[in-house]
Amino acid sequence: MTGHHSLKKRATINDIARISGYSKTAVSFAFNDPSRISRQACDTILGVAETLGYYPDPLARKFSLQRHESIGFLLPQELRFSFRNPYIMQVVEGIGDVCQERGNTLTLIPPLNASVIAAVRTAAVDAMIIQGMSANMEIAESIGRRGIPFVSIDGIPSEEMPSVNIDDRQAAYDIMHTVLESGHREIAIIGLSDVSYERSATEGIQKRRMEGYLEALREVGLDYGSPSITVFKSECTVAQGRQVVDRILTIPRRPTCIVTMSDIVAIGCMLRLPELGLRVPRDISVVGFDNIDETNYTLPGLTTVHQPSKEKGVLAARLLFRMLGQTGEDRGDIHVRLPHHLVIRDSLSRV
Amino acid sequence: MTGHHSLKKRATINDIARISGYSKTAVSFAFNDPSRISRQACDTILGVAETLGYYPDPLARKFSLQRHESIGFLLPQELRFSFRNPYIMQVVEGIGDVCQERGNTLTLIPPLNASVIAAVRTAAVDAMIIQGMSANMEIAESIGRRGIPFVSIDGIPSEEMPSVNIDDRQAAYDIMHTVLESGHREIAIIGLSDVSYERSATEGIQKRRMEGYLEALREVGLDYGSPSITVFKSECTVAQGRQVVDRILTIPRRPTCIVTMSDIVAIGCMLRLPELGLRVPRDISVVGFDNIDETNYTLPGLTTVHQPSKEKGVLAARLLFRMLGQTGEDRGDIHVRLPHHLVIRDSLSRV
DNA sequence: CTGAAAGCGCTTACAG
DNA sequence: CTGAAAGCGCTTACAG
Secondary structure: OOOOOOOOOOOOHHHHHHHHOOOHHHHHHHHHOHHHOOHHHHHHHHHHHHHHOOOOOHHHHHHHHOOOOEEEEEOOOOHHHHHOOHHHHHHHHHHHHHHHHOOOEEEEEOOHHHOHHHHHHHOOOOEEEEEHHHOOHHHHHHHHHHOOOEEEEOOOOOOOOOEEEEOHHHHHHHHHHHHHHOOOOOEEEEEEOOOOOOHHHHOHHHHHHHHHHHHHHHHOOOOOOOOOEEEEEEOOOHHHHHHHHHHHOOOOOOOOEEEEOOHHHHHHHHHHHHHOOOOOOOOOEEEOOEOOHHHHOOOOOOEEEEOOHHHHHHHHHHHHHHHHHOOOOOOOOOEEEEOOEEEOOOOOOOO | OOOOOOOOOOOOHHHHHHHHOOOHHHHHHHHHOHHHOOHHHHHHHHHHHHHHOOOOOHHHHHHHHOOOOEEEEEOOOOHHHHHOOHHHHHHHHHHHHHHHHOOOEEEEEOOHHHOHHHHHHHOOOOEEEEEHHHOOHHHHHHHHHHOOOEEEEOOOOOOOOOEEEEOHHHHHHHHHHHHHHOOOOOEEEEEEOOOOOOHHHHOHHHHHHHHHHHHHHHHOOOOOOOOOEEEEEEOOOHHHHHHHHHHHOOOOOOOOEEEEOOHHHHHHHHHHHHHOOOOOOOOOEEEOOEOOHHHHOOOOOOEEEEOOHHHHHHHHHHHHHHHHHOOOOOOOOOEEEEOOEEEOOOOOOOO
C-alpha cells in the first residue's frame, strides 16, 4: 500500500482464458451475457477471475464497443458558477441517476475559454445534453456534425432539437400576475445575461419569460415602455444579484418589487437590500424562479416559481438513451414539457 | 443538423495515410511529435486531416497508450453536498486547472452508495486525489492494490501517503485563541460528522483541529471536560448547520460563541440564530473555517480561518503528475504544507 | 454450448 | 526522414 506505482500487471482476458481452460469468448460472455455459456463454464471463469482480481479493462471494452458509455452535459456557465447554482446541480443529479442506472458515466463539459466547439468535438461522450443558453445553433450544428444525438434543456424547442422544458412563458405570466395582483406597479425585472454565447438574449427561455411577463403587464395597462417598468440583466450568480441591486437603486423611481429569473439572483438581492437599509418585504418585495432549496433559508422565505429541476435531468437523459437505442427514423415524441407551480412565501408583500 | 444519429463514419488514420500518401506512422507523428517528420510531410498530412475534419480518436489513443489521461478526485460527500461546498469546489478548480494544462481530464468520483471501493477499482483514471475523511486506510489500500498513485488532501499524512495540508492543529489553535482572547468562556464546538466512513472521527483533520482547540483552551484553564465547553457534530451542509443550532440551544448553559470547523456550517448557524431571536454577534458569536467567498455575504461578515483551497488542489495535482512521471523510487518530498491565516470580520464580538 | 479469428484505431520500437 | 508491423484487451459474427 503506497501512493506510488506498484508495477504488477493486471490480469487480462487471456490469463483468465488460459487458467480457466475456456476461450476468450467464453470469458467475455461470462461477464457480459452469461446465458450464452453453460452454468459450469460461467462459475469456473468467474471463480478464476475472482481469485486473480480480474475485471474487463473498461478502456479496451469501450474501444472494442466503439462507445464511451458516457453522456455529456454542456454547462451554461463556468464550472465554479454552475456548481454554485442548485438548480443546475439538481438537473445534473437527475441526469446522473439515469446514467448510473444505465451503467453510463456523466461527463460535465464547461464552456472552456470560448471554445465550446472544440470541447463538443472532442468530448469523450456518446451523446449530449445542452443546458439553457448554450443551446444555440452553432453548438447544435457542431454536435450534429459529430453525428451524436443530443437533447436540450431550457433551450429553443424546434423541429430538429429534442427538448425538455417547462412552459416558461406561462410560468413567467403566473408570477408576474401574482406580483401585480399584490398591487405592485413599480417593477424591476432582472433577466439573465450570458457571457458565453450571443444569440441567447433574444431567444430561448429569456425571450419566452419576457413574453409571459409582458402578457401579465398588459392586463393592467403596463408595458416594457412604461416608465414604471425597468429591465436589468444579471449573470446567474449571488454576487451579481447583489450588484444589480445597486444599479436598480440608481433609477429615479424606486421599484416596489424586483422580479428575477433565478432564485440565485433573487438571493443576491435579498442579501444586498438590508445592507442598504431596505427591508424585504416591507420596503421592497423580491420574487425568484426555480424554487431551489435555499429559498427556504432566506429571511423572509422567497416567493418563487417551482420547476421540477431534477425531473428535467431525468427526462432529458431518458430521452437521450431512447435516441441512442434507436436505429433510424422511428423517433417518438422528442419534446417534453413539465409542469410548474407558484410557491408563495413571504418575500412578496401587498402594497 | 439534427439531434439524431447521422451515420457518416469518421475518418481514421488510415484514410489520412492513404489520401496524403504517407504512412500511418507519419500521420501519428504529425499530431504527436511533428519534429520527427519533414516539414513538408507534416503540412500535407495536416492539410488532408483538416479537410476531412480528422483528429485522432481519443479512445483508440488512450487504449493504445494504456492511459486514461484523466485523474480522479474522490469526493468526501455525495455530489449534491460537495457541489454546494465552495471550499471543495475551490479545490476542484485547482485540480482542474492543472489537469487542463496537462491535457488531462478531471473525473469526480462521489462516494456512491457505500461502494467507494468499487468506484476506486473501476474509475477510468490514471491516478487519484482523495479528499478529507475519505483518506482512510481501506480506501488507500484499494487504490494501492490497483497500482495507481494517489495524493491525499486534508488526510492523515503518513510515510506511505503523499499529502497536501495546512497546519490544522495550529489553525484551530489560532482561531480558538482569538475567541478566548475576546473573552468567551462558554463555547460550543461543532465538529464535522461524516456519514460515509468510520475512522475519520478520531483521525485526520478533525483530530488535529480538536487538539489545536484544546491547546488554546488549556491556556485559560479549560478542557473538553469543562462544563462550559460542549462539542457537537454536524455534516458539512447549511441545512445541518441550521439544525445544530437547535441542539445547541437545548443545553443548560447557553454558549456565547459557536466555533465551527466549516464556513458552511457556520453560515447555517448564522441563518438559524436570528430566527430564534438571537442576533450575531450581539447575543452570540460565530466563527468559521475555510474562508469561502460566501463569508463576505453574511451579515455580519464571518470571522474565520483562511486556507488556500484552490492552491491545495493545484499542489496536489502537481504532486500527482510528478509521481505519474516518475519511474521508480526517486520520490521527492511527498508532503506539502500550506500556510493559513485568520480573517477577522464582525461575527465575533468581545464579551 | 464453445472457440478461432477478425477487427476496433491508434502508438511506437525497429529497421532501413 | 520514412514505413511495415506488432501490440494494446476487449467484443462478436461466424462456423462447428
